[in-house]
Amino acid sequence: MSRAETVSAAVRPRPLWTLGLFRDELRTTFRRWRTLALLGVLAAVPVLVGIAVRIETGDGSSGGGGGGPAFVSQITNNGLFLVFTALAATLPFFLPMAVGVIAGDAVAGEAGAGTLRYLLVAPSGRTRLLLTKYATVMVFCLAATLTVAVSALAVGALLFPLGDLTTISGTRITFGEGLVRALLIALVVAASLLGLAALGLFVSTLTNSGVAAMATTVGLLITVQILDQIPQLHALHPYLFSHYWLSFADLMREPVHWDDLTRNLGLQALYATVFGSAAWARFTTKDVTA
Amino acid sequence: MAPYESDDTTTAGEVEEPRAGRRKAARYVVPVTVMGVAAATIGLVPALADSGDPDLPDITAAQLIDKIAQSDVERLSGTVKITTDLGLPNLGGLESGLLSGATGGEDGEGGSSADPSGRLTELASGTHTLRVAADGPDRQKLSLLENAAEYSLIHNGKDVWGYDSASNEVYHATVDEAEAEERSAQQPPATPKDFAEEALKAVDDTTSVKVDGTAQVAGRDAYRLVVEPKQSGSTVGAVSIAVDSETGMPLKFTLTPSSGGSAVVDIGFTKVSFDRPDASTFEFTPPKGAKVTEDTEQDRGHGDFGGKPERGPKSEEDLAKGFDGLRMLGEGWNSIATFDTGAGAGLPTEEEVGGDLGGFLGSLGDQVKGDFGKGTVFSTRLVNALITEDGKVYVGTVTKDALVKAAEAGK
Numbered sequence: 001m002s003r004a005e006t007v008s009a010a011v012r013p014r015p016l017w018t019l020g021l022f023r024d025e026l027r028t029t030f031r032r033w034r035t036l037a038l039l040g041v042l043a044a045v046p047v048l049v050g051i052a053v054r055i056e057t058g059d060g061s062s063g064g065g066g067g068g069p070a071f072v073s074q075i076t077n078n079g080l081f082l083v084f085t086a087l088a089a090t091l092p093f094f095l096p097m098a099v100g101v102i103a104g105d106a107v108a109g110e111a112g113a114g115t116l117r118y119l120l121v122a123p124s125g126r127t128r129l130l131l132t133k134y135a136t137v138m139v140f141c142l143a144a145t146l147t148v149a150v151s152a153l154a155v156g157a158l159l160f161p162l163g164d165l166t167t168i169s170g171t172r173i174t175f176g177e178g179l180v181r182a183l184l185i186a187l188v189v190a191a192s193l194l195g196l197a198a199l200g201l202f203v204s205t206l207t208n209s210g211v212a213a214m215a216t217t218v219g220l221l222i223t224v225q226i227l228d229q230i231p232q233l234h235a236l237h238p239y240l241f242s243h244y245w246l247s248f249a250d251l252m253r254e255p256v257h258w259d260d261l262t263r264n265l266g267l268q269a270l271y272a273t274v275f276g277s278a279a280w281a282r283f284t285t286k287d288v289t290a
Numbered sequence: 291m292a293p294y295e296s297d298d299t300t301t302a303g304e305v306e307e308p309r310a311g312r313r314k315a316a317r318y319v320v321p322v323t324v325m326g327v328a329a330a331t332i333g334l335v336p337a338l339a340d341s342g343d344p345d346l347p348d349i350t351a352a353q354l355i356d357k358i359a360q361s362d363v364e365r366l367s368g369t370v371k372i373t374t375d376l377g378l379p380n381l382g383g384l385e386s387g388l389l390s391g392a393t394g395g396e397d398g399e400g401g402s403s404a405d406p407s408g409r410l411t412e413l414a415s416g417t418h419t420l421r422v423a424a425d426g427p428d429r430q431k432l433s434l435l436e437n438a439a440e441y442s443l444i445h446n447g448k449d450v451w452g453y454d455s456a457s458n459e460v461y462h463a464t465v466d467e468a469e470a471e472e473r474s475a476q477q478p479p480a481t482p483k484d485f486a487e488e489a490l491k492a493v494d495d496t497t498s499v500k501v502d503g504t505a506q507v508a509g510r511d512a513y514r515l516v517v518e519p520k521q522s523g524s525t526v527g528a529v530s531i532a533v534d535s536e537t538g539m540p541l542k543f544t545l546t547p548s549s550g551g552s553a554v555v556d557i558g559f560t561k562v563s564f565d566r567p568d569a570s571t572f573e574f575t576p577p578k579g580a581k582v583t584e585d586t587e588q589d590r591g592h593g594d595f596g597g598k599p600e601r602g603p604k605s606e607e608d609l610a611k612g613f614d615g616l617r618m619l620g621e622g623w624n625s626i627a628t629f630d631t632g633a634g635a636g637l638p639t640e641e642e643v644g645g646d647l648g649g650f651l652g653s654l655g656d657q658v659k660g661d662f663g664k665g666t667v668f669s670t671r672l673v674n675a676l677i678t679e680d681g682k683v684y685v686g687t688v689t690k691d692a693l694v695k696a697a698e699a700g701k
Contacts, residue, residue: 011341070438074459077579082610088438166577168455169421169433170442171570238401249438257421259560273324281317 018128025136029102035140038098039147044095046152049288050075053082054159070249071097079156080175083182084252086152087145091245092225095144099193100217102140103200106133107283109210116288126284130201132278137197147189149182160182171254181251188248192264193273195241196221202279205286238263241271316598344504346510346535351499354515354533355490361483361538366506367423367571368562370481374415374555377671404454404461404583406443419560422481424568431572453574460576462521465586482557486531486540489517494621496520507532507541508559519623524548525672537564547671554672560591607625609642619696626686626696658690661698 006236029035049072057076070088074081107130119129156162165178172180200217206214221242227233237243244264250257266276292658302470349357381609412418421433434441439456452461493499502516512532525547532542542558576582616629655666658676665678676684676693684693 070456073456074577077458077577132519159579163578166455167573168438168440170440170444170451170453170455170574172573172575172577200583253435257419268327270324272326274321275416277324278318281314281320285317286315 009159018124018132020120021124022132024137025132026139029136029140030143034105035102038101039144042090042094042098042144042147042211043151046155049086049089049095050082050155050159070246071252074166075156075160077161078178079158079160079162080153080165080178082156082160082183083149084185084249086148087185087248088246089146091189091192091248092242093221095148095189095197096193096221096242097218098144099137099141099189099197100200100221101214102192103197103206104217105138105210106137106201107204107249107279108203108207111208112132112210114117120288126282130283134198134201134279137201138194142187143188145186145193146228149161151181152286161290167254168249168252169254173254183279185248185251188251188261188264189245191268192245192248193268195275198272198275198279199241202275204284205279211254215269238290239267241267243267298318301312314416333588344506344535346504346511346513349501349513351515354501354513355493355499357538358490358515358531358533358608359485360536363424363537363564364426365424365485365566366539366564367567368421368559370420370557371417371560372420372423372557373411373417373553374413374557375552375671376415376673377669404441404459405585406461407451418657423571425567425569425572425681429572429687442574444572444574446574449574451576453576453580458577458580460580460582462576462582478667482531482540482543482559483657485543485545485555485557489529489531489543489545493517494622496624502530504535505532505542507534508562510541510562511535512541521622521624524623525674525686525687525689530559531677545672549671551671556678581646619699620686624686624688624692626684626688626693628682628684628696630682656690660694665697667693 020181053072053075059266069085071081071084074217075085107116110119120126124132149225162174162175164174166172194215199220200213203216203220204210204213207216228237228243244260244267247260248265250261322456339610385701388566413420419435421431421435423431428445430445430449436456439454441455442453444451444452444453448464449464450463450465451458496519498518498520499556500516502514505512506516512534515533517529527546527548527550530542530544530546531540534541535541541562541634543555544553544558545555546553616627619626619628644664655668658665658667662682665676668677669690673685673687673689674693675689676697678684680698682697684697686696688696
């Protein structure tokens with residue numbers, strides 16, 4: 001790592017220095033086997049879905065009949081729909097679980113391994129370190145989503161025809177516009193995970209055990225997903241971070257239906273601010289002994 | 291402690307323990323404040339948005355009804371939110387299964403999931419978001435927004451398309467120009483305008499109509515027209531219609547029951563624009579691989595555009611034409627439809643059916659007694675029905691007592 005030389009080069013924190021810290025963080029995170037394994041699992045999901053749909057409809061019948069994840073009935077006619085189906089299939093669990101692991105490990109993992117002290121010796125300041133950690137988790141959210149999307153696009157192009165597509169409102173758009181929408185959807189899905197990322201980071205500052213933080217974050221995710229299914233708690237639902245996750249499909253309407261999309265993004269911003277500042281309050285006052 | 295352990299905590303602060311403790315606690319003020327501000331914003335924003343009742347010149351109820359009648363909005367696009375709470379027992383998925391099964395059965399076949407008759411019955415319960423677009427009498431589009439899917443009904447010139455994106459199924463029918471005119475009038479009552487027209491048909495001397503201030507609906511200034519039955523005994527408490535002050539188009543329709551509580555039917559634009567919608571909105575070509583169900587002439591006539599949700603009391607007279615031996619009792623809002631099932635016996639009792647079904651049906655209604663003998667009353671929040679022992683049926687938007695009285699008088 002190049003931390004030692006940057007410390008000697010800059011005594012006071014500078015923007016460039018923060019960038020260096022961020023780069024180091026990214027490198028450490030994305031070089032871990034754990035991260036690569038998570039991305040590998042995410043990339044495998046569209047492959048499985050694609051092959052399953054291909055086998056199911058191999059005899060010429062059109063698939064689905066309305067069941068299964070969103071958009072699944074359109075995949076046979078247009079491979080691009082595999083991107084939407086794969087994101088709809090991974091968003092409820094696989095994607096947030098991966099984010100929970102990375103976010104939960106961010107601070108607690110360093111504390112558990114005894115490396116947090118050394119990070120704090122550098123004159124970066126805790127706030128800066130925490131922001132860097134959160135930025136790294138955000139990059140992971142985007143990377144994870146894009147992994148699913150790109151893998152789905154590749155599998156979709158290999159197994160199914162591509163071309164102009166019909167939006168769910170019945171209007172037609174060109175393949176190029178479809179690609180733009182797919183990218184937008186990937187960005188919205190990545191942004192949907194930011195609330196959970198902040199929650200995971202907060203949990204991560206509470207404990208010195210990386211495993212405990214990951215388990216708590218993933219446990220909270222499952223709890224919230226279950227609460228979101230109980231109709232008696234409908235008054236609570238709009239405040240659960242996962243409630244509007246599947247609203248990304250509204251981007252496939254013509255014209256786009258923004259109501260739930262903006263609600264989702266607002267809710268994620270709220271969670272990010274509340275738990276981000278709670279993590280800051282905790283981390284900047286914590287006694288770091290390991 | 292390391293000297294650089296935080297930007298803003300000095301080493302001096304660390305030494306003095308009590309102050310440090312207070313400092314620690316002080317930092318948590320930030321997330322708590324954020325939460326508080328967010329909660330306040332969520333609570334306040336609707337209240338603030340609600341407060342501005344627009345100032346509009348005074349208008350009489352008659353003038354306003356005239357305005358609605360003269361309104362000839364041909365181009366619009368918007369989002370409509372429909373909430374219906376008829377107080378039917380919540381049967382969950384079973385309910386829609388039964389409803390679509392009932393309409394599907396009429397055609398003698400299951401039909402396509404893109405068939406409009408089955409789909410629009412879904413509107414009869416729960417909350418739904420619709421999108422409407424219209425450009426003249428020849429081009430209309432109605433979309434029912436679902437989770438990650440949409441059901442669209444598109445009328446463009448000669449073609450009527452139904453597209454269900456969840457199952458990728460298409461329904462297609464053709465209409466000739468003359469018929470198209472008539473069919474556009476037959477469109478399901480999905481917009482506040484359709485419902486308002488039904489309610490205003492019911493206006494007669496048994497009804498009080500007044501203008502009750504103004505309101506903002508979908509960002510537009512509107513008058514509020516309140517229609518109330520004068521007689522007691524109706525389950526209809528009041529019908530409130532918000533009418534756009536510029537175009538005279540009804541923007542919101544609310545029917546509150548006389549028993550109080552939430553509205554039975556609440557239909558309103560959440561967004562509306564009177565500009566010409568994009569022409570591509572009405573263009574539809576079935577996607578590759580979609581299953582297309584063609585609707586032939588003879589199949590239509592009945593069942594298409596079916597599934598009309600609750601209508602005003604007068605529409606029961608339309609219904610009357612369909613039934614032999616159906617009579618109307620009373621007038622205005624308190625009219626009760628009655629007919630003899632001719633079965634000689636009303637609802638099969640538990641002993642007759644011998645199964646769970648009889649008990650199940652009985653448990654849904656209330657047993658009543660009167661001069662007419664015994665009977666069962668089935669109630670919803672709007673419509674009540676009385677089935678007597680000897681097979682007579684009384685239905686109306688009236689209270690249970692009024693039904694019993696009508697049955698006693700009819701005896």
